[in-house]
Amino acid sequence: xxxxxxxxxxxxxxxxxxxxxxxxxxxxxxxxxxxxxxxxxxxxxxxxxxxxxxxxxxxxxxxxxxxxxxxxxxxxxxxxxxxxxxxxxxxxxxxxxxxxxxxxxxxxxxxxxxxxxxxxxxxxxxxxxxxxxxxxxxxxxxxxxxxxxxxxxxxxxxxxxxxxxxxxxxxxxxxxxxxxxxxxxxxxxxxxxxxxxxxxxxxxxxxxxxxxxxxxxxxxxxxxxxxxxxxxxxxxxxxxxxxxxxxxxxxxxxxxxxxxxxxxxxxxxxxxxxxxxxxxxxxxxxxxxxxxxxxxxxxxxxxx
Numbered sequence: 472x473x474x475x476x477x478x479x480x481x482x483x484x485x486x487x488x489x490x491x492x493x494x495x496x497x498x499x500x501x502x503x504x505x506x507x508x509x510x511x512x513x514x515x516x517x518x519x520x521x522x523x524x525x526x527x528x529x530x531x532x533x534x535x536x537x538x539x540x541x542x543x544x545x546x547x548x549x550x551x552x553x554x555x556x557x558x559x560x561x562x563x564x565x566x567x568x569x570x571x572x573x574x575x576x577x578x579x580x581x582x583x584x585x586x587x588x589x590x591x592x593x594x595x596x597x598x599x600x601x602x603x604x605x606x607x608x609x610x611x612x613x614x615x616x617x618x619x620x621x622x623x624x625x626x627x628x629x630x631x632x633x634x635x636x637x638x639x640x641x642x643x644x645x646x647x648x649x650x651x652x653x654x655x656x657x658x659x660x661x662x663x664x665x666x667x668x669x670x671x672x673x674x675x676x677x678x679x680x681x682x683x684x685x686x687x688x689x690x691x692x693x694x695x696x697x698x699x700x701x702x703x704x705x706x707x708x709x710x711x712x713x714x715x716x717x718x719x720x721x722x723x724x725x726x727x728x729x730x731x732x733x734x735x736x737x738x739x740x741x742x743x744x745x746x747x748x749x750x751x752x753x754x755x756x757x758x759x760x761x762x763x764x765x766x767x768x769x770x771x772x773x774x775x
Contacts, residue, residue: 472513474546477539479506480518484536487526495624497605550610551752564756567596567603567615570698571635572744575717576616576771583767584760591756599670607747613757614748618673628750632764633772634741635715637677639729640701642708652732655685662692662710670696673742678713681731702726715742716775744775 482492483503493500511518518532528536568577573595581593596606600617607615608626619629639658641648647657659682668675682689692710695701698721701712706725719728746764748757764771 472510474543476506476510476513477543479503480510480532480535481540481543483507483519483526484528484532489526494601495605495608497602497609562590562756563592563594564760565594565596565611565613566760567598567606567612567617569600569603569617569744570597570721571715571717571742572616573597574720575635575715575775576744579767579771579774580760580764583763587763588759591759593760601670604747607749610749610752613752613754614746614761617745617747619743619745619747620672623747626750627747629745629747630761630765632744632746632768633775634743635717635775636741637681637713637731638716638719639731640705640712640714640718641727641729642705642711643725643727644708645711645727647711648727648729650729650732652730654732655681655687657732658682658689658711659685659687660690663689664693664695664701664704664710664712665689665691666698666701666712667694667696674714677742681713699723 478496479492482495483489486492486495489503490500493503496503507518514531514535516531516535517529518535520527520529566577577593577595584591584593596603596612598606600615600620603612603615603617604620604624604627606612608624616632619631623629639647639653641653645661647653647661650657663678665678666674678689693704695704698714698718701714702718702721702723704710705712706723713731714728716728746761748754748761
């Protein structure tokens with residue numbers, strides 16, 4: 472019996488759903504299932520009753536969870552105490568950020584940090600929110616700039632930072648690219664490239680909501696997961712896309728970015744950005760950067 476098997480069982484017991492448990496551990500559902508089956512084979516007991524609709528702990532499973540959880544908490548506590556020692560001397564902060572924040576906010580943050588503490592360095596990991604959260608929980612990141620979810624792990628603290636304004640990305644040669652601003656109505660007959668909802672729910676829902684508010688349905692030409700892929704599709708003339716304004720800083724030739732016409736500053740064309748970190752972890756270097764974010768937030772928000 473190893474720690475990975477125990478963590479898989481505990482995650483499945485917490486979520487009562489193998490898919491959600493796998494996402495929480497940043498692994499595939501099939502891999503999580505194999506770990507749990509290996510644990511059951513080693514113990515000689517069934518830990519979960521599985522049906523097509525539900526996962527339920529057996530009596531043996533409940534006993535396992537009750538005894539395994541303190542062991543995992545003890546191991547995690549030991550690891551965190553040792554990491555605390557490392558943080559006290561480390562001058563590197565591991566930051567995760569979604570792509571638009573990595574392009575728009577992080578460079579300004581690093582510049583401000585170097586003015587007050589040139590020896591403190593930020594090591595950046597760029598990824599989607601659903602992949603950054605497991606990295607935070609596992610201790611591979613010190614904090615992260617993410618889209619806040621409706622249901623976030625209670626082991627994390629979050630602080631809302633700002634809203635990013637959405638803009639329209641158009642092929643540079645498109646007729647609408649000549650406009651100072653583009654309305655949703657003008658996009659009604661334009662092929663749209665939509666973010667994949669599972670990995671980018673905020674951006675996907677924003678696009679759909681903007682059209683729905685005008686009584687329209689977007690003409691979906693492509694669905695893509697990565698922001699670079701979406702912008703490259705736009706550059707290739709496959710369609711337009713609604714993206715965060717900081718995405719205009721991602722270097723893709725052949726794309727014109729235009730404001731959305733008819734949207735107020737507090738309207739629907741806005742995407743939330745938050746910072747998240749482990750609630751029980753002490754880190755003076757991380758807290759210094761969180762203070763820097765707070766002190767300069769108005770300037771960062773004005774550029775979003």
